[in-house]
Amino acid sequence: MSTQHIDVAAGCLPTHQLLNVDGKRIPDEELDHHLKDLKEADLADFLRDMVVLRRMDNEATALQRQGQLGLWAPLLGQEAAQIGSVRATNDDDFIFPSYREHGVAWARGVQAEDLLSVWRGAQASGWDPNEVNIACQQIVIGSQALHAAGYGMGIKFDGGEQVSVAYFGDGATSQGDVNEAMVFAASYQAPVLFFCQNNQWAISEPVALQSRTHIADRAHGFGLKTWRVDGNDILAVYAATKAALAHARHGLGPTFIEAVTYRMGSHTTADDPTRYRKSEQLEEWKAKDPIDRLVKYLHEMGADVQSYEQRAQNAADEMAAKLRTAITTMEDPKVEELFTNVYAEPHEPTERAAKNYLDYLAEFEGGE
């Protein structure tokens, strides 16, 4: 039996949608009040963020094709899930991302060229975790969920006001670490939000191979307050994230959000989705595009959409020009960095190896 045809059992939890695909506002008794502080200007900012991100994705893919990056993992289609959630956090809520959360890092002020420097292989991480309150990107699937749980335990133990947020995908929900993280967070009633972007695909494996029930229903079973939302609906994502963060800040413990979205691009630039999924599915999801939906809603509101779109376009152009120049002129790290920061304290064998190698290289300097 092909895994493509596995049926997923109908979920126990409702899927919140506050904007339908036509951009019409759908009342939601549970979540609506979390939108009360959201102004039209905020929605315009969301639009700008998402447009810039989509452009960053296109630029990064092009830079990879031109040999400027080693690899890129597109977030195409997941803009609302990332921007809607991160824009709901406070700046001191600490985030533990996977490798695809470009939008989360961008929204916290990380520059596109710093983000891409990691994918170029020029740096091991693109930001200072202490500056932006985002842990280093995680490539091992799901490992960061435990770091988020531990951070949340720390908040609980020292009486902090923050919330710890773990980002991961549908594939990660099969990992032991994600399940252990939910156990730990629940045991200590730690202020942790597990934010799962169910983008339907773990490289070539459909979500039905990871879970025969809705992912949200599994989280519910760990004793986590859980919401399932339309992940391409930025209002639903924002409102559910606000709800989850408020829950944690009230000392009510960990929460889980399944944001149902779609990876419209490849897993990475090394992937070929035509080998495992049908184009009809992509077309179906294109109709649910998160950016189009917000634009339609702004029209519904009677906003000056054209000026917002123009502003977003300008921001994207500016980002792209700066990014392109920075990446194509980016210098390789110095050889000394190979040995730097392996340890925080003196470590004689590493220092000896560094000295020996640099002395060896020096032998060639000024030679023929």
Next chain:
Amino acid sequence: MATTMLKALNKSLHDALSEDDKVILLGEDIGTLGGVFRVTDGLKAEFGEHRVVDTPLAESGIVGTAIGLAYRGYRPVVEIQFDGFTYPAFDQLVSQLAKLHYRSRGRVKLPVTVRIPYGGGIGSPEHHSESPEAYFAHTAGLRVFAPSSVEDAYAMLRQAITCDDPVIFFEPKRRYHEKSDAELGEVPPDASPKAKVIRSGTDVTVVGYGPTTYTLIDAAMAAEDEGTSLEVIDLRSLDPLDFDTVAQSVQRTGKLVVVHEASRTSGLGAEICAEITERCFDYLEHAPLRVTGFDVPYPPSRLESHHLPDLDRVMHAVDTVMRHHEASKGAAQ
């Protein structure tokens, strides 16, 4: 008054908890029970459930949440209940704990100590007697300590907790009840302990760590009766390895025997023999020898006396390097 290694470790944790309120203990059964070996006995009662934390039964979870606590500014000390239960945490240890300082370009410090009661000789079932130190010594970013004496158990654990790098701390569980009259309290300022010559000698350098150092002292006394003088070195730190101390000794003795419970192939003995051969080639009078556990899964306990390096096997290696020495002396005469 004599104290045991268990009590010394308990005091070390107690003093670390007292001196730094960011020190936090995590592990299975370490709170109310005081640990299956009682290393953490009484600490929860004194410091509370938020400093001495009983965890769910998930080793990856214990190490992974310790990393998250380190991000938050804590200095976690975690207990893995038995050596053979370390492996579920392998990703968190070698891909996360070891590499995060490098990945973050020095911005995130991981002052996490992972205590692991290790080694055999206590008649336990499978997974309770292993010596997995080579995995961690092989992994850049981790320090690996293995104390053998009561006073080192105290001082080196304090050193591990104070160090801003992650330390895998191997406790020789079959020596937990060793006693000493030594004063506890002095903590060296260095990031890692140096190797220590625990018995001076002139004929053969014998190197060990953790539980085997006791066997080496026995061997030195037995050899002395036969007129052979062994210099016994306790490595104490397995990463970084203090090759200088070993090399200085081998340059005098010309002979090296390395002893550990862990399997032979690609074990620490191989690394030590290779490095010392590179450094001391012209001084060596015999090829360095290894006395180790065999390349087998840790056996049922009724067979472990064959697996563990004992006095006879160490003496056999000493005799081998000495016989060759005597023979070549005879030939020269």
